[in-house]
Amino acid sequence: MITSLHIHNYAIIEHLELDFSKGLTIITGETGAGKSILLGALGLIMGERADRKMFYRKDKKCIIEGTFDVQAYQLQPFFEAHELDYDKEVIIRREITVAGKSRAFVNDTPVTLDILRKLTGALIDLHRQFDTQDINDVSFQLRMVDALAGNKEAVKSYSKDYKTYIAKQKELADLIQKNSLAAKELDFLNFQINELNQAQLIPNEDSQLEAAMKRMDNAESIQATLSTVVNTLQADDHSVQSILRNLAGDLNKIAKFDPRIQEQATILDGLILDFEAVAENLQDILSETEFSPEEAVQTRSRLDLIYRLQKKHQALDVAGLLEILDDLSGRAKAFTDLGENIAQLEQETQKLKSGLLKKAQTLSKKRKKVAPNFEKTISDRLRDLSMPNAILKIDFQDKKEPGPTGIDEIQFLFTANKGGDLLPVQGIASGGELSRLALVTKSLVAGAIPLPTIIFDEIDAGVSGDVALRMGQILEKLAKGHQVVVITHSPQVAAKAHTHYFIYKKDEATHTITKVKKLTPQERIQSIAVMLSQNPPSQAALMNAEELVKN
Numbered sequence: 001m002i003t004s005l006h007i008h009n010y011a012i013i014e015h016l017e018l019d020f021s022k023g024l025t026i027i028t029g030e031t032g033a034g035k036s037i038l039l040g041a042l043g044l045i046m047g048e049r050a051d052r053k054m055f056y057r058k059d060k061k062c063i064i065e066g067t068f069d070v071q072a073y074q075l076q077p078f079f080e081a082h083e084l085d086y087d088k089e090v091i092i093r094r095e096i097t098v099a100g101k102s103r104a105f106v107n108d109t110p111v112t113l114d115i116l117r118k119l120t121g122a123l124i125d126l127h128r129q130f131d132t133q134d135i136n137d138v139s140f141q142l143r144m145v146d147a148l149a150g151n152k153e154a155v156k157s158y159s160k161d162y163k164t165y166i167a168k169q170k171e172l173a174d175l176i177q178k179n180s181l182a183a184k185e186l187d188f189l190n191f192q193i194n195e196l197n198q199a200q201l202i203p204n205e206d207s208q209l210e211a212a213m214k215r216m217d218n219a220e221s222i223q224a225t226l227s228t229v230v231n232t233l234q235a236d237d238h239s240v241q242s243i244l245r246n247l248a249g250d251l252n253k254i255a256k257f258d259p260r261i262q263e264q265a266t267i268l269d270g271l272i273l274d275f276e277a278v279a280e281n282l283q284d285i286l287s288e289t290e291f292s293p294e295e296a297v298q299t300r301s302r303l304d305l306i307y308r309l310q311k312k313h314q315a316l317d318v319a320g321l322l323e324i325l326d327d328l329s330g331r332a333k334a335f336t337d338l339g340e341n342i343a344q345l346e347q348e349t350q351k352l353k354s355g356l357l358k359k360a361q362t363l364s365k366k367r368k369k370v371a372p373n374f375e376k377t378i379s380d381r382l383r384d385l386s387m388p389n390a391i392l393k394i395d396f397q398d399k400k401e402p403g404p405t406g407i408d409e410i411q412f413l414f415t416a417n418k419g420g421d422l423l424p425v426q427g428i429a430s431g432g433e434l435s436r437l438a439l440v441t442k443s444l445v446a447g448a449i450p451l452p453t454i455i456f457d458e459i460d461a462g463v464s465g466d467v468a469l470r471m472g473q474i475l476e477k478l479a480k481g482h483q484v485v486v487i488t489h490s491p492q493v494a495a496k497a498h499t500h501y502f503i504y505k506k507d508e509a510t511h512t513i514t515k516v517k518k519l520t521p522q523e524r525i526q527s528i529a530v531m532l533s534q535n536p537p538s539q540a541a542l543m544n545a546e547e548l549v550k551n
Helices: 035-045 076-081 113-121 138-149 152-199 205-217 219-235 240-257 259-288 293-313 318-334 339-384 431-445 465-478 521-532 539-550
Strands: 002-010 013-019 024-029 062-069 089-096 102-106 109-111 124-127 391-403 406-415 453-457 484-487 499-507 512-518
Touching: 002 035, 013 035, 013 512, 024 035, 024 465, 035 062, 035 089, 035 124, 035 453, 035 484, 089 113, 102 113, 109 113, 124 431, 138 152, 138 339, 138 406, 138 431, 152 293, 152 318, 152 339, 152 391, 205 219, 205 293, 219 240, 219 259, 240 259, 293 318, 339 391, 339 406, 339 431, 431 465, 465 484, 499 521, 521 539
Parallel strands: 024 484, 024 499, 124 453, 453 484
Antiparallel strands: 002 013, 002 062, 062 089, 089 102, 102 109, 391 406, 499 512
16 A cells, blocks of 8 residues: 655646555645645656656755655566565655656666566555446456455466467467478478489599590590600601611610710610600500580580589589588488477377366356446446446357357446446446446455555546435445545545644745645544535534535
8 A cells, every 4th residue: 555655846846755555545725725636646656758848946856755655566577577675664755857767666666667667566545537448357357346246366267278279379479480491492402412412423523524525525625735856756757766876876886885875865764765655655646536516515514514503502623512412411400390299299289278268168157157246336336426327247258269258258238327338348338437437336345356555636527415325334334444545525434534734825926836734533534524515614614514524
């Protein structure tokens, strides 16, 4: 619950402090004195948008600080999840600088507005005039029905199983997608492997083919040159070999006269043999050098295939292609069919779904069982609040698939008029009707749902007399188990206060500021009497006010 609220430099509030206690706190005051401004300030520590235009003084920052007793809210996991220091007393502060920058703190630790909204949402249920977000929210409507049906533990168990089910569904979908992608990749790998296998690559084949292609491309030149050289070496009497033999014969004739000549003659004889070998080898090459257009086409085609594969796989040579083939083959062997895992997951998911549907059906039965009594009680209480023809119905729509809250989609249907069509609450009820509907539904489920501090802003707008008195009685009863804060213009409601604050304006030298005063028992009677009549109040109004407070 909220224990104190400090407001500094906001709207027409220079500085204001309010202490809150358990039970029913009533806030009354003059029109325009700043009652709703309190809620605006409270909205800031609940994460609402800040506006620098709301500063009391433009040269100073605005600070809103609330202190909360959080022992009853089981918020320690939230604090741990967001790395915040947990204590039974929590101080939430919002600052807006002169430049318009906003900062938020929880126990002096900076937090984002998102964290601030989530935390304060668990601490404060703020119901402004004509703000009926809760009663319009189908998820809140379902929570109320579940609370009355005693579904708390069943909903918790269902939610746990549903999260598991959704996780399994995602795991299954991911596995199916992975298997599909794997199959596609395996097909591609096999295509590449088959392509390389069909090429029947041989190590160093590319070098040999390139050399053969060079020979074929230059066959005519090779043949012409070799014929000339062979003829020059050995073909006629004037060949190189004939000349060398003649020279060797001349040297041999005189070799006996000088050993050195004999030595050179021997060398020359060796050269003749070498030239003969060269000539024979060249003749063999010449004999083998034949130009075949068909062979050239085949060789060129083979080289084009190799070059295309090298470019495709970014390989430098055939050796690189063969390495890639080995790698592709290894990767293909590593692939496994995930079909068996998919089948097992499908079984697990279906089993979870069956269990969910059973739990959802149990939840649905209990919800539908309490619905008639809930509808009747709400209609009866609205009748007590001068809405004699009001009817509330809970519309159940069954879903085929389990959802986050079961198989039920519910919606509150409402009519305030006799014979009126039952339509969704948000589209049919007026502001005053919604206010009364919100009050009776929240009071009905307050014991079953751990509602935080409940703050009503003029929930009694548009009602008076006996209806206002009954609203006051409902609020008084609600405050027995919850901290309730009500801003009101109704004396009948104000008379039910455990604590009564009066908001008023005071003119200073240059500004008008808002002040707050905690009323004594006698001051309460005086204030309520003014609300009943005029200022100063009549003696009859004072007696009436005293009677209201006593009752």
